[in-house]
Amino acid sequence: MAPIENRPPWIDRLTRLINRSWASHGPCGGCHVSAAFNTDNSEWLIVAAPVFQEVLGGEDDGKTVWTGFVFQAERLLRAMTVKTVSAASICQQCSPTPALVIRGRYRGHRLCLKVCLEPVPGSPVVEIIDTLGFEIRDLPKGSAQ
DSSP states (O other): BBBBOOOHHHHHHHHHHHHHEEEESSSSOOOOOEEEETTTTHHHHEEEEEEEEEESSSTTTTOOOOOOOEOOOOHHHHHSEEEEEEEEOBBBTTTTSEEEEEEEEEEEEEEEEESSSSSTTTTEEEEEEEEEEEEEEEOTTTTOO
């Protein structure tokens, strides 16, 4: 299953809906959303996850952190035709993070939405929490983490 370079417009609409449902508990630019089409079962896999951040300045300078959140699923559930809703714990074979898993249809497209409750292990740092400039910045392109 490979990520799709040119995502269909409905995935961008779903991504905006996911971002509107995501309420961070602190400084954060948002969540990461990826999409891939699974040809084995003709279903889209959409993964939303919090991102790793690096602190710049202050006593936590250089630490890798992530910001807690609440995912308010009701708006998303109203926009979908839901088949199943489940929760998954960390599992070596199937889930590297605890997650809320929603299967169903969005705008006629079959999908499995996985909302990870922690950043995906091994994912890169993508934001800088600049405590000196009081801002959140995307990590510059090409930066190695």
